[in-house]
Amino acid sequence: MEYRRLGKTPLLTSVIGLGCSRLGASVFEDETVEAESLLHFAIDHGINFFDTADSYSYGNSECLLGKAIRGKRDQVILATKGGFLPSSLARIGQHLVPFIGPFRTVISRNKATLKTFSQKRQNFDVQYLKKALEKSLRRLGTDYIDLYQLHSPPLAILENGLAFRFLEQCQQEGKIRFYGISVNSIEDGLFCLQNPQIAALQVPINLFEQQAVSDLLPHAFPNTGILARVPLARGLLTEKAMIQTGPQVQNRAEISKQQQTLHELCAQEDRRISDVAIQFLLQFTQISSIIVGTKSVNHLHRNILAGQQPALSHELITHITSL
Numbered sequence: 001m002e003y004r005r006l007g008k009t010p011l012l013t014s015v016i017g018l019g020c021s022r023l024g025a026s027v028f029e030d031e032t033v034e035a036e037s038l039l040h041f042a043i044d045h046g047i048n049f050f051d052t053a054d055s056y057s058y059g060n061s062e063c064l065l066g067k068a069i070r071g072k073r074d075q076v077i078l079a080t081k082g083g084f085l086p087s088s089l090a091r092i093g094q095h096l097v098p099f100i101g102p103f104r105t106v107i108s109r110n111k112a113t114l115k116t117f118s119q120k121r122q123n124f125d126v127q128y129l130k131k132a133l134e135k136s137l138r139r140l141g142t143d144y145i146d147l148y149q150l151h152s153p154p155l156a157i158l159e160n161g162l163a164f165r166f167l168e169q170c171q172q173e174g175k176i177r178f179y180g181i182s183v184n185s186i187e188d189g190l191f192c193l194q195n196p197q198i199a200a201l202q203v204p205i206n207l208f209e210q211q212a213v214s215d216l217l218p219h220a221f222p223n224t225g226i227l228a229r230v231p232l233a234r235g236l237l238t239e240k241a242m243i244q245t246g247p248q249v250q251n252r253a254e255i256s257k258q259q260q261t262l263h264e265l266c267a268q269e270d271r272r273i274s275d276v277a278i279q280f281l282l283q284f285t286q287i288s289s290i291i292v293g294t295k296s297v298n299h300l301h302r303n304i305l306a307g308q309q310p311a312l313s314h315e316l317i318t319h320i321t322s323l
């Protein structure tokens, strides 16, 4: 496993990180046992960067991660986030999880419909963040977080700066080592670069979303660490070619065309799409960690191996960049 420095912090993150957004029990799935195996596999295979959030699986993701790193705290870099309130569905769901049993299959069938009724809300008030951070520390079973991130704040929150003062205070108290922002847009990312205290930005970067490569990376390096989220375009850049996380895309026909082209290009070099998507990101040395989300040990293994494959040919890079 290759390790890269996160901006100007002393943290050395594994280039393949693990996105933990789907780990743990929800009203739709309960793959707790699989998640535990996955986390141990990740640690045993050199992954040290884990990205979670208090809102993922109603806090279950943080609990599972906390359990998995017991006795290994100094081997891992924990990144979590605060700012999302539990959605209306999550507020009800978290009480139902222990009792849901066989009804889960029925509920899962209606996942998409239920999610459209569930409003997500955010809160970046200092009082709220203070409580959220304490709860994250408890769930993760640690007394410090390596990277605490604001979870997709609107620009107005970044502009008023109150949350930053709170985060600096937490840093002085030793509750967090560094803080970062998971940004909504390149413009928000560029705004954040004006604040040298922000250690890292988490940005969507993948073969289908390449704007950050030209517009953000050159400005961020070397002071601000870059974490590439949704590197497989939420599942589109895999053999499954399906979105499995977050909202569906509107321009499905255009995406299908690009997927087909990509598939043919990868086949010519006898490579898998997900491997190529990971190798594509690895060439940008400004990216410290590629946060791939998976619930599967096999896929995680595949992603780790993808990081060790020979670099992509110049020809393939030229072709896929033009996508």
Ligand SMILES: NC(=O)c1ccc[n+]([C@@H]2O[C@H](COP(=O)([O-])OP(=O)(O)OC[C@H]3O[C@@H](n4cnc5c(N)ncnc54)[C@H](OP(=O)(O)O)[C@@H]3O)[C@@H](O)[C@H]2O)c1
Pocket: 018, 019, 020, 021, 022, 051, 052, 081, 151, 152, 182, 202, 229, 230, 231, 232, 233, 234, 235, 236, 238, 239, 240, 243, 244, 245, 246, 274, 291, 292, 293, 294, 295, 296, 298, 299, 300, 302, 303
């Ligand atoms: N606002 C924010 O802060 C924000 C938003 C989105 C994401 N994130 C972070 O970024 C992480 C990654 O995002 P994501 O999970 O939505 O998107 P992603 O990493 O681009 O894609 C995940 C999808 O790819 C599949 N996959 C992974 N490896 C594979 C392989 N080798 N072969 C085939 N399929 C594979 C996964 O399915 P399987 O489970 O079946 O492998 C899943 O469906 C999240 O976990 C989270 O930490 C942050």
